[in-house]
Amino acid sequence: MKLGPRVAIVTTLLMAVALACAIWAVLAVLRADQVRRLDGEAHAMADALAAGLEPLTPSEAGTLLPARVASANARLGQFRLETIAWGTQRPNNFWAGLVDEASRLDAPVGQLFEPAGMPLFYAMAIPLHSAQPGAPDRQTSAFLGLVCDSSFITAEVMGTAWRLLPFLVLGILAFGILLYLTLRRRVVNPLRRLIEALDAVAQGDLTRAVLPGRDDEIGSLAGQFNKMTNYLREAREKEARATAARQTMETHLRRAEKLATVGQVAAEIAHEVGTPLNVIGGRARTLAKRPDDPAEVQKNAEIITEQVGRITKIIRQVLDASRKSRPSLTEVDVTRVVREALSFVEELIQRQHIEVSVHAATDLRPIPGDPDEIQQVCLNLVMNAIHAMKDGGSLTIDLEQLVRRKEGLALSPPSPYLMLQVSDTGPGIPVADRDKIFEPFFTTKDPGQGSGLGLAVSKGIVKDHEGWIEVDDAPQGGAVLRAFLPVGRGTEQRTRADGDTPAPVSENARQPGG
Numbered sequence: 001m002k003l004g005p006r007v008a009i010v011t012t013l014l015m016a017v018a019l020a021c022a023i024w025a026v027l028a029v030l031r032a033d034q035v036r037r038l039d040g041e042a043h044a045m046a047d048a049l050a051a052g053l054e055p056l057t058p059s060e061a062g063t064l065l066p067a068r069v070a071s072a073n074a075r076l077g078q079f080r081l082e083t084i085a086w087g088t089q090r091p092n093n094f095w096a097g098l099v100d101e102a103s104r105l106d107a108p109v110g111q112l113f114e115p116a117g118m119p120l121f122y123a124m125a126i127p128l129h130s131a132q133p134g135a136p137d138r139q140t141s142a143f144l145g146l147v148c149d150s151s152f153i154t155a156e157v158m159g160t161a162w163r164l165l166p167f168l169v170l171g172i173l174a175f176g177i178l179l180y181l182t183l184r185r186r187v188v189n190p191l192r193r194l195i196e197a198l199d200a201v202a203q204g205d206l207t208r209a210v211l212p213g214r215d216d217e218i219g220s221l222a223g224q225f226n227k228m229t230n231y232l233r234e235a236r237e238k239e240a241r242a243t244a245a246r247q248t249m250e251t252h253l254r255r256a257e258k259l260a261t262v263g264q265v266a267a268e269i270a271h272e273v274g275t276p277l278n279v280i281g282g283r284a285r286t287l288a289k290r291p292d293d294p295a296e297v298q299k300n301a302e303i304i305t306e307q308v309g310r311i312t313k314i315i316r317q318v319l320d321a322s323r324k325s326r327p328s329l330t331e332v333d334v335t336r337v338v339r340e341a342l343s344f345v346e347e348l349i350q351r352q353h354i355e356v357s358v359h360a361a362t363d364l365r366p367i368p369g370d371p372d373e374i375q376q377v378c379l380n381l382v383m384n385a386i387h388a389m390k391d392g393g394s395l396t397i398d399l400e401q402l403v404r405r406k407e408g409l410a411l412s413p414p415s416p417y418l419m420l421q422v423s424d425t426g427p428g429i430p431v432a433d434r435d436k437i438f439e440p441f442f443t444t445k446d447p448g449q450g451s452g453l454g455l456a457v458s459k460g461i462v463k464d465h466e467g468w469i470e471v472d473d474a475p476q477g478g479a480v481l482r483a484f485l486p487v488g489r490g491t492e493q494r495t496r497a498d499g500d501t502p503a504p505v506s507e508n509a510r511q512p513g514g
C-alpha cells in the first residue's frame with residue numbers, strides 16, 4: 001500500500017479509537033448524573049416517609065406498617081415501598097447489606113443493582129425509629145425498602161449513544177478523506193515529483209529544478225536535490241572541458257610521436273637505401289669496366305636487380321606506412337598488422353641478431369578498431385623490445401583471445417578481449433618505473449634516442465579502443481607488455497574463459513611464425 005493511504009488509514013483508526021473513548025466517557029458521566037438524580041429523589045422520599053411514620057415502636061411496626069406501606073404505595077409513582085425488617089428480624093437477600101449499612105450509619109442507604117439477565121433497579125433501606133432524634137430511648141424499630149426500576153437509565157444512555165453514532169462515523173470518514181487529500185497534495189505529490197526528477201537524473205537529465213518555492217522539510221529536501229543536480233551539471237561540464245583538453249593534448253602527443261617516428265624512419269631509410277645504392281654503384285662501375293664478359297655482366301645485372309628490388313620494397317613499406325588515412329573503426333586483423341609491423345623493422349632485427357617468434361591462436365577473428373593505430377601500438381611495443389636487446393635476444397609475440405574483467409572494474413562482468421603480448425629477453429622494467437613508463441616524455445634512453453612518447457601514445461590508443469595495457473616480468477628475465485583490446489560481440493562464444501593472468505601458451509592452439 002502506498003504512503004498516503006497508509007498514513008491516512010492509520011491516523012483515521014487512531015482518531016476513531018480516541019473519539020470512541022471520548023464518547024464512552026460522556027456516556028459514563030451521563031449515567032452517573034442519572035444515578036445521582038435518582039439517589040437524590042429517593043433520599044427526599046425517605047425523609048418524607050420517616051417524618052410521616054415516626055415515632056414507631058417495635059410493637060407497632062408489625063401491626064401498623066403493612067397498612068401504611070400499602071397506602072403509601074398508591075401515591076409513590078415509579079417507586080415501590082415494602083417492609084423489609086422490624087424488631088430483631090433481618091432479611092437475607094440483597095437487602096441484607098443495605099440494612100447493615102443503614103443501621104451502622106443510622107440513615108437511609110441506597111444503591112443501584114445490575115443483576116445478570118435482569119433490568120437495572122435502585123434499592124434504598126430506610127431505618128424507622130421509636131422516638132425523635134435526641135430522645136434517650138430512641139431505637140431502630142423497623143426498616144422500609146424503597147425500590148425503583150432503573151432500566152430507563154440504560155435506555156437513556158443507549159439512546160444518546162445511538163444519536164451520537166452517525167455523527168461519529170461521518171466525522172471520522174470526513175476526517176480520513178480530508179487527511180488523505182491533504183497528504184496527497186502536501187506530501188505524496190511533491191515526493192512523486194522528486195522521484196520523477198531523480199529518475200530523470202538517473203537517465204542523465206540534469207536540467208530539472210523541483211519545488212523551488214517550498215519552505216518546509218520537503219522544500220529543504222528538494223533544495224538539496226536541486227543543489228546536487230546543479231553540482232553534478234557543473235561537474236559534468238568541467239569533466240567535458242577536461243576531456244576535450246585531454247583529447248587535444250593526446251592529439252598533439254600523437255603528432256609529436258609521429259614526427260619523432262618520421263625522423264627515426266628517415267634515418268633508417270637513409271641507412272637502408274644507402275647500402276643497396278652503394279652495392280648498385282659498385283656493380284655498375286664493374287659493368288662499365290668489363291662490358292665484354294657476359295658472365296660478369298649477367299652476375300652484376302642480377303645483383304643490381306636484386307638491390308633495386310630491395311630499395312623498391314623499402315620504398316613500398318614507407319609508402320604503406322605514410323598512406324595513413326584518418327582514424328576509423330573497421331575490422332582489424334591483428335595477426336596481419338603484427339606481421340606488417342615486424343616487416344618494417346626486419347632489417348633492424350637482423351642487424352641486432354634478434355630471434356623473433358609469433359604465436360597466434362588459430363581461431364582469431366578480426367576485432368573492431370583502427371588498423372593504423374593498432375599498428376602504431378604494435379610498432380611501439382616491438383621497437384621498445386628491440387631497443388632493450390642491444391646485444392641480441394629473443395622477441396616473442398603472442399596473440400590470443402580470452403575473457404577478462406576490465407582493469408579497475410572488479411564488479412563488471414568479464415568480457416572477451418584479444419591479448420597482444422610482446423615479451424623480450426632484455427633487462428626488464430624496474431618495478432619503480434612501471435607506473436612512470438606510461439607518462440609522456442618519460443624515457444631512460446640517451447638524449448636523441450627516445451622521446452618518451454611511445455607508451456603514452458600507445459596507452460591512449462588502447463584506451464580509445466576501450467582496452468588497457470599491462471606491464472609484467474617475462475619468465476626469461478625481460479619485460480612483457482600486454483595490450484588488451486575488446487573483441488566484437490560475434491566472436492564471444494569462441495572465447496575461452498580465463499582467470500586474472502593469461503594461461504601459459506598452448507602450442508596446439510597457436511601457429512608459430514615470424
Ligand SMILES: Nc1ncnc2c1ncn2[C@@H]1O[C@H](COP(=O)(O)OP(=O)(O)OP(=O)(O)O)[C@@H](O)[C@H]1O
Pocket residue numbers: 260380384385388424426427428429437438442443444445449450451452453454455456479
Ligand atoms: N621492453 C622494454 N624493456 C625495458 N624497458 C622498457 C621497455 N619498454 C619500455 N621501456 C621503458 O619505458 C620507457 C618509456 O618507453 P616509451 O616507449 O614511452 O618511450 P621511449 O621508448 O623511451 O621513447 P620513444 O618510444 O618515444 O622513442 C623507455 O624509455 C624504457 O625505459
Ligand SMILES: [Mg+2]
Pocket residue numbers: 380383384450453454455
Ligand atoms: Mg618507445
